[in-house]
Amino acid sequence: MSETEPDTLAPEVREDELDEDDLLKPEFVRAVLDAVEEERPEEARALVEPLHPADVADLFEIVPADRRRDLAKAIHDLVDADVFAELNDYVREELIDALDAREVADIASELDTDDAVAILEDMDVEDQREVLRAMEPDDRAAIEEALSYPEESAGRLMQRDLVAVPEHWTVGDVLDYLRGHDELTTDFWEIFVVDPAHKPVGTCALSWILRTPRRIPVGDVMAREQTLIPVDMDQEEVALRFQKYALISAAVVDGNGRLVGMITVDDVVHIIQEEAGEDTLLLSGAGDGDINEPIALTVRTRLTWLVVNLGTAMLASxxxxxxxxxxxxxxxxxxxxxxxxxxxxxxxxQTLAVVVRAIATNQLTDTNTWRMVRREITIAMANGASLGVLIGLGTLLVFHNPGLSVVICLAMIINNLIAGLGGVLVPITLDRLRVDPAVSSAVFVTTLTDTGGFLSFLGLATLWGLGG
Amino acid sequence: MSETEPDTLAPEVREDELDEDDLLKPEFVRAVLDAVEEERPEEARALVEPLHPADVADLFEIVPADRRRDLAKAIHDLVDADVFAELNDYVREELIDALDAREVADIASELDTDDAVAILEDMDVEDQREVLRAMEPDDRAAIEEALSYPEESAGRLMQRDLVAVPEHWTVGDVLDYLRGHDELTTDFWEIFVVDPAHKPVGTCALSWILRTPRRIPVGDVMAREQTLIPVDMDQEEVALRFQKYALISAAVVDGNGRLVGMITVDDVVHIIQEEAGEDTLLLSGAGDGDINEPIALTVRTRLTWLVVNLGTAMLASxxxxxxxxxxxxxxxxxxxxxxxxxxxxxxxxQTLAVVVRAIATNQLTDTNTWRMVRREITIAMANGASLGVLIGLGTLLVFHNPGLSVVICLAMIINNLIAGLGGVLVPITLDRLRVDPAVSSAVFVTTLTDTGGFLSFLGLATLWGLGG
Structure with a gap:
């Protein structure tokens, strides 16, 4: 990758463009779109120019899909690599489709490996090959190597630009090296200390280097204990590890333990957000819930899930x-x-939501599984009894039928127990079978509670002779 | 706050204690508990000693609640401030209750302000006052100031230890200052440049300082554009801003624009995770879904929600x-x-999950609300028509009743439309009314789809004369 400018930070106050929630104001968006439509590109550019790349990306995402290409044409010199790195996948694909291979290659060359990979991994094999051909050999090799790792693995996420120094160097050597090599990355917060085989032996935060006299060897100030990320680790595990150990950056190592890249926390933050948020969407069967997804794809994803639910609803009925x-x-x-x-x-x-979160955040282990099951059964008994008594009394008051009241009270207790057991056992079982519990638990649990509810209530009513 | 040791990083390989998912192995946990029970504290200590503080905290969380105090007694010298900072709120409270004010004060003094505040904010006013009295005046003032800000605000989250220098200083001045002041924090990744009124005028990443010759003024290498965090900003907004602008740290300013603290990304990562994950729990009415919450509190939280739902279920019935x-x-x-x-x-x-996520991640703005509503109506029409035809044909095949088939087909289309409209309009309306849509949307939408389903199906059936 060629050297990128240090990211400019977001402006302190942008009251004309942003509201108090840091969102682009509708007036501002309208003014830009009007300028584009009325073919006053200079005006559009003047409006957009002060924005941070993340806000330019937001602008593309919130304007209607059929206006995006015109907007891109009008402000093309402001749509740089940083903006592409921030764009939503679907919107980016749309804009990339309008560019030729040469232009895509230029954008990819300016990005860190991980951002360039994010752009290229979604392209057709043919387009991808064409873009790679148009890139410098160095950049191309870096991207091809990254693409050789599985999707959503540490290898795709890491950047190869990092600072690694031998253990015998002094702090002074490090300072001189950094000052003398302009081509090095500026996006780093720790340096890695490696042995002659290029295996990491320690990590050194920049603040320690700044505070240590020049003559001291880095081996004396580095932390020897460090969290290494295997290059094939899944990104969700990478994110959990960053979170658990409060990491700023971490060394990525290959199968032989050699340093091959670095992951920084800013690459991980959006994964944490996505992975934590996706459970809501997965549990409901709404796919990845991206509002920029083509509508036909959304319909297909949701309908598939609804048809499965239709089957179980018919079973219950x-x-x-x-x-x-x-x-x-x-x-x-x-x-x-x-x-x-x-x-x-x-x-x-309720139970399902709690258990799925506990599994996703590594809080549920073999050691406390049984405790979790007992806990949920206790809660189910307490809630079932309360609700049963409540609905029983309510039924008695309204319909003056003691038999009906007892039946609905008992059915409520039984079905709450079914719900509690299903809510905890279904996701735990799926997790043991290495199936993502967020994806398929809900359909099983709903089937259990629907059929359980009908069967217990109507069955008990029949036994009691209520329909006789 | 007194100076803390740089965090030791997690060990590279801990195959005896951790499994491949970075979780403590059941054998290991059992060995520790056995050593505690059989009063061999040295053995327990020897087992726990190699663990990272985050793993020691995990250990306390996964052992049964009634074993935690004995464990804490056996390995008390290993339960340091870093472990407390990592502990789950409920488990921490339990352990803190067993300590006297002096011991709590010692632990709090060793922590960064934000971690100390996290411990103290959950205590009774009386206990809190006693702990504060036992602290050094400096630490005490810092914590009292933090506690004066609203809960879940930037003021609670920030640390006051930071490096701020005047604009006219050179890089050499900064290096000499850092080397000469051992009492300064080591946990920083950027330094802040301030004017004489202590207002931030720029930010300088440590990597830029390391790479710049000593004679250059920091004013020449700093980034003038920067994201400032108002001290009263809600932590969810802080987290979104860190994520949007890929920040490593940010200056916190008071109402007069003066620098009062710093928030670093590691303080924000767990908030991103919590806020993104809590929607699943809130939508289901499972409260904060903490598996270490006292069971009576869990029952109360969930039952409240279930009783509300019982009311709406009775309405539908x-x-x-x-x-x-x-x-x-x-x-x-x-x-x-x-x-x-x-x-x-x-x-x-499904619609609700997508809309709630879009609101939580600031993707839904005034500009694209109407587009979102139209999008969801289109999806509801497509899915409703597909499901309607499917169930209509199914009904015809099984029951050979054309009237019934037409009625169920139409009811399905109508109810899908109600679901789509409710799923998008309810959370948007609640959000406009400044009510968290994740908390209360589900009950409204379920009420709409239940009553809508019954009314449309039974109503159409009656109009068609099916029950006649």
Whole structure:
């Protein structure tokens, strides 16, 4: 990668463009779009120029999809590599499609390896090859190597620009080396100390170097204990490790333990956010929930999930079908049964959300699994009993039917227990089977609470002779 | 705060204690607990000693609650301030309760202001006062000032230890200052340049200082554009700003624009994770979903939410009550009605998850709200039509009743539309009313899809004369 400018920091006050939540104001967006439409590109450029690259990227994301290319044409000199690095995947793909290989290669050359890889990994193999051909051999080699690692692995995330020095160097040697090599990266917060085989032996925060006299060897100020990231580690694990050990940067090593790259915390922050936020979307079956996704893809993702749920809903309703005779004789059963199944669904969703989060954040281990199960059963019993008594009393008050009250109370307790057990056991089992529990737990748990609710309520009602 | 040791980094390989997911092995935990129980504290200490403070904290979190105090007693010299900083809030409170004010004060004095505040803010006012009295005046003043800011604000999150220098200093002046003042913090990645009124005028990454000759003034290498954090900004906004502008650290300023503290990215990473992950828990009404929360508190939190849902479930079932006559005559209606309401619930949950995430990540702005609403309506129409046709054909095949098939098909389309509209309009409206959409959206949307499902299906069936 060629040297990039140190990122300019965001402006202190941009009251004309940004509101108090740091969002672009609608008036500002409209003014830019008007200038583009009325073919006054200078005006558009003058408006956009003061923005931070992250805000320029936001601008592209919030304007309607059919205006993005015109906007890009009008302010093309402001749409630099930094803006591309910040763009949403779908929006970036859209803009990249409008560029030729030479232009994409220029943009990729200006980026850190990890950002360049993010752009190239989504392209067709053919386009990708063309862009790579148009790049300098060095940049090309770095990207090709990164692309050789699995998707979402540390190898894709790391940058190869880093500062590594031998253990016998003094602080003075390091300072002279840094001052004498302008081509080195400026985006680093720690330097790595390596042995002759290029294996990391320690890490040294820049603040320690700044505070240490020139004559001291770096071996004396470095921390020998360090967190190394294997190049094939999944990015979610990388993020958890950064978080757990409060890392700023970490050395990435290959299978032989040799230093091959560095991951910095700013590359990890958006992964932490994505991985933590995606559970909400996965549990609901909304895919990755990207609002810039092409609408046909969104429909397909969500519909697939809904059709699976339709199957389970029909299964649950076939349970109701078994009791048609009782319902025909006593239609009140049909009125009350959705309460039992629905409340089970709510309780199951609560347990599921807690367990899925605990699994995702590495809080649930083999040691405390059984404790978690007992805990959820206790909670289910307490909530089931409370809700059962409440709905039982309510039913008695409204319908003056003691049998019906006892039946709905018992069914509520049973279905809460089913919900608690299902909510904790389904995701734990899926996790043991190496299936992401966020993706498929909800459908199993809902099936359990729907059928469990109908079966317990209508079954008990039949046994009690309520439909007779 | 007194000077803390630079954090030791996590050990490279700890195969005896950690599994491949970086979790403590059950064998290891059992060995430690056995040593504690059999009163061999030296053995327990020898086992725990090689662990990183974050892993010692994990150990306390995964052992049963009734073993934590004995463990703490056995390895008390290993339970230092760094371990306390990493502990889960509830577990920390439990351990702190067992200590006297003097011991808590010693631990708090060794921590950065933000970590000390995290410990003290959860204590009773009385205990807090006692601990503060036992602290050095300097530390005490820093913590009291931090506690004067609102909870979850930048003021609580920031540390007051930072390096600020005047603009006219040269790089050489900065190096000499840092080498000459051992009491300065070592946890910093950027230095702040201030004017005589102590207002920040620029930021300088340590890597720039390292690479610049001694004679150059810092004013020439600093970045003048910078992201300042107001001291009363909510921590969620702080986290979003760090993420958006890829910050490593940022200056915190008071109402007069004067530099009062610094926030570093490692303080923000766990907030990003918590805030992004909490939506799943909030949407389900599982509170903060902390598995170390006292069980009575968990029951209360979840039960409150379930009781609210019970109310809405009864509301929905009262809609069914309006059609008891039709159901008694044609019980098949009761069999099929949960499919329509349930599928609406699923579709509504999908839309809700996407919209809540978009709001939480600042992707939904005034400019693109209307586009989002149209997008969700389009998706709801497409999915509703597909599911409607599917269930209509299925019903025709199984029950050979064309009227019933048309009714369920139409009801499905209507309820999907209700789900899509509710899923997007409810959270947007709540957000405009400054209510957190993750907390209360689900109950409104479920109510809409339940009553909408029952009303559309049973209502259309009645109009069609199916129950006649």
């Amino acid at each position: 076939s349970v109701v079908g078994l009791f048609q005779g009782e319902i025909a004789k006593f239609a009140l059963l049909a009125v009350l049964m959705p309460i039992v199944s629905g409340m089970g669904g709510n309780a199951g969703t | 009262s809609v069914v009550g309006l059609f008891q006559g039709e159901i008694a005559k044609f019980a098949l209606l009761a069999v099929l009605m949960p499919i329509v309401s349930g599928m609406g619930g699923n579709a509504g949950t």
